[in-house]
Amino acid sequence: MSSHEHLDRALPDTSADPRAEVSLTVNGHAVTREVSTRMLLSDFLRHGLRLTGTHVGCEHGVCGACTVMIDGRSARSCLTLAVQADGADVRTIESEANDDGSLSALQQAFQECHGLQCGYCTPGMIMNIRSHFDSGEPLDLSDAGIRELISGNLCRCTGYANIVKAVRRAAELAGRA
């Protein structure tokens, strides 16, 4: 096409993808939206709801950057369709701070222990750890236990040692140690 040919027509705004309505709870808020049926939950949260704290690192379910909590359990939002979350209770990093906006114990521990550098993997890391903390199951706070706990999340900056420290410190702060 020549450089102006397509300027003569109106640019499309939406795809022809089939759409469906989803209703779910996100960070305690009831949300109902119409979405493309193939939209990933990660894209829905980030671009549909403007909750951009959830990051996308690989879109094939390996790196864990997109981890959120679905019905209390950690889940890859890049391997979940938005329509699959219909009726679900979803929690993202935006729900982690205390109600007054101050950092949660887990967030504080990450800062204290320098458990993050670029911060891209951090929300997924934290939501994964949060799901373990909230599960009520006993926490294995040995070095190997913590490493196992975070072994579903890749981090390319920190070398993990400070994240291991942060998990232990967070457990202390939360009275779980």
Place this chain on the structure above:
Amino acid sequence: MSTRKFGAPIKRNIDPRLLTGKGAFTDDINLPGALHAAFLRSPFARARIKGIDVSAAEQAAGVVAVYTCDNIGHLDIELPLLIPHPSMTDARTQRPLARDDVYYVGQTVAMVVAVDRYVAEDAVNLIDVDYEPLEVELDLESAVGDAAPLVHPTHPNNIAADFTQVCGNPEAAFAEAEHVTRIKIQVDRSTAAAMECRTVAARYDSVRGELTVWDGTQAPLGVRGGLASIFGFDEDKVRVIAPDVGGGFGQKVMFPYPDELLVPHAAIQLGRPVKYIEDRRENFIGSNQERTQIHEIELFARKNGEVIALRDNFLHDTGAFIPYGIAVAQVASTSIAGPYRIPNIHVRFRAVYTPTVPVTPYRGCGRPQSCFAIERAMDQLAEELGLDRFEVRRRNLIRDEDFPYTREGLLFADGLRVKLDSGQYHKALDMAREAIGWDAFAADQAAALKDGKALGLGLAYYVEGTGLGPYEGGHVKIHPITGKVYVNTGLTSQGQGHDTVFAQIVSDQLGVAVEDVIVVEGDTGTFEWGVATFASRAAVVSGNAIHKTAMKVREQTIKAAANMLEADPADIELRDGHAVIAGTDRKVSLAAIATATNPLRYAFNSAAQAATQFAPASRHDGPPLIDGQHPGLEATDYFSPECATWAYGVHAAIVEVDRDTCSVEVKKYVCIHDCGNMINPVIVDGQVMGGFAQGIGGALYERIEYDREGNPTNANFVDFLIPYATEVPNIEIAHLETPSPLNPLGVKGVGEAGCIAVGATLASGIEDALKPFGGAKFHQTPITPSMIFAAMSNA
């Protein structure tokens, strides 16, 4: 003055934002009406394009535009050669979209812009390209043979560059040698694999004629320069912002990638913002990589182990193009003698085109390869001469009194001399020996052996040329309303915590809290002089520029405060956001000083009343601003280093090799590290630990695999093995702080330190562990279980 912040383990200013999900990475920036780009990429390593049919893609619902080389006008060019060097002839760079030929799997052939990424990717699959595949040679050593198919017909034997550097008089020294050790080593290709892939978003304001580009880059000023010159815009009409960037590690210092031109182009042409968010597969096949080198190194020694000359001849895989020049190979070649005196050096490399993703720096940038070569050779020399591995190094290390130690004849990657400026190399070696428990190790090893266990000790020394020029700048301004200090510099952060270390530097000069220093970098709209973040240089070059600038603002502040408080400037102290007369409680806030030094007509607030025209202190007998004076408290200054400053360190490890599974367990790992004065030891340790984890990846796991046809076979996070927390052992770090004499803060860079020596250390340890079991040799990384199995079988 308040307690010094330089050297303190200050918590990072940026963390609360990142921890609460309020980071602003490129794809987090809301651009209403944005369109999304996706690329068609070559499925062949080398092919002739006989035709491209985009008609089906153009007609797909939701598609806005499809671009090939035929409709991108002035962008259909060979991209810039960023770092020209005389060793290259007719250096080849790629086109934004392939014309006639493709040179690697992943090369961009067409770009689709659509209403969302889903539609754009669908439409990419509707483009029909008729390729005629051509012969390829993937093996680096075969690629330089006369029979090898050529990546570029213009370059016989696939040689992109052939370069020799000489220090001393190696020919004479070769003849004097009493012992020569020869070794061939190889380090394989890896990739940065930052957690955030590369990103570009662009918006064009046609009324103002201004292009704004958000780019997850390490080099926003470079991107701006590239865009302005290729688009023919005034630089002031192009604003490039590197927002929060999710790791860089060198891959993002390269520019312009095709998308960095094509996305702005589409935004201008379509009148809508356009985003391109690279996905992980694209990052593996379309964003630059580094590492493969094959070295044949010879050490010419006396019987006592003193190395009097070194000759190294290596092949450097530069991939299909060489846009960043010979930088990686040049760093490797000039670091080849490591921390050793070795006065005579002959080092030659050939950079070789291969039909693969282009090669530009990845954290380490040639240093892991040269470290692996010299350190494996040192181990071999020790073995051949019957010397202890620590001892052979001790006999060759540069002594404290030898500094600065210049390798005349070698030019580093900044075009300046190799001058190892300071260090305590012997002390560091002793510390490593002590920390790893060398004296007790023989007994432990023997005991383990009795149980059939293969325990080994590994050792490697490294040097790291850091803080390269040409320069960076700093701008420091005290805000008249809040008294907060704004700081700008031209480079940018991808997680290194610049905002905190630069704030510490400024805090010391101006006596303000670290959290009241607001560092804004990576925005060409706020500071437009400088270079980029690479080569462990931010703390050294920007840090010192900001330090110099802050000292100027300090002087202005003290002078103005002395005037306001009617005191001697020598009695003024800056602390807690105030200028205080020492020993009294008389003080004035920095906000008030900044306000008072700005002659005002309008009183914005009560403090401002004092600066208005009829206020008691205002002059009525001449201009309120004296000729040559500037309003407010503000300065800009620059730092340009005379040459790189050399950090260094020693790694040592105790490893156990499981001879059944051929797996390696790191039982203990120590790192002795010296990057000069540390601004923030917590951040320094973070850099070392992060580099170490990447080093573990390179040593044991990470290798970009290509099949014989040049198809990448592990271009995903399942098959390309980045270490998880379960693969990275704990590391004990101890620091020396030998100041650099080359800059006012006495600092050296740390970014690459952690990764350099890990491969050499673990190879040394694994070899030591298996010595009683046949003496397998390890001259290549990554050392995978299958390599261990093969080495044991062949030993």
